[in-house]
Amino acid sequence: MTLEEPHLDNSIAVAPEPLVQRHAQPGMSLLAVLHAIQDELGYVPPDTVAPLARAMNLSRAEVHGVITYYHHFRTQPAAPVTVQLCRAEACRSMGTEALAQHIEAHTGCRFDAEHRHGATVELESVYCLGQCALSPALMLNGTLHAKVTPQKFDALFAAANKCVEVTA
Numbered sequence: 001m002t003l004e005e006p007h008l009d010n011s012i013a014v015a016p017e018p019l020v021q022r023h024a025q026p027g028m029s030l031l032a033v034l035h036a037i038q039d040e041l042g043y044v045p046p047d048t049v050a051p052l053a054r055a056m057n058l059s060r061a062e063v064h065g066v067i068t069y070y071h072h073f074r075t076q077p078a079a080p081v082t083v084q085l086c087r088a089e090a091c092r093s094m095g096t097e098a099l100a101q102h103i104e105a106h107t108g109c110r111f112d113a114e115h116r117h118g119a120t121v122e123l124e125s126v127y128c129l130g131q132c133a134l135s136p137a138l139m140l141n142g143t144l145h146a147k148v149t150p151q152k153f154d155a156l157f158a159a160a161n162k163c164v165e166v167t168a
């Protein structure tokens with residue numbers, strides 16, 4: 001198995017020390033390093049906390065506090081199909097709550113539920129995707145979609161599931 005191939009639980013075999021050394025360059029903030037790690041792996045592995053603390057001259061509690069404070073940072077891989085639905089004001093006024101109910105019924109998952117290793121679908125609430133004039137908006141596996149209707153969601157979700165089946 002190469003480093004690029006995911007394990008069955010979607011986690012990635014990675015040595016934390018080299019990962020941190022690669023990203024923690026002099027002058028970088030902890031946030032910038034965390035973003036770089038998550039951009040590479042899709043999440044920030046918990047075993048990077050200690051090497052990050054050493055590299056950034058911080059305590060492990062400080063590093064852990066930053067990772068857990070910002071909702072953006074994940075400590076485990078995302079599910080193969082991840083939906084981030086905007087539930088802020090503009091989208092709410094255009095029916096995002098009804099869309100959320102449809103998405104939960106269609107996927108059999110709940111928004112913001114505890115994400116388990118091995119789950120195939122993850123639903124997450126977010127608050128503004130910068131598409132307020134084109135609401136309701138959502139991100140599906142990192143791709144932005146606007147003016148999403150239940151029918152449009154079903155088509156997008158089916159296509160995303162097909163991609164997961166093909167690459168599995």
Ligand code: FES
Nearest residue numbers: 086091129131132
């Ligand atoms: S409020 Fe939903 S994209 Fe801005």
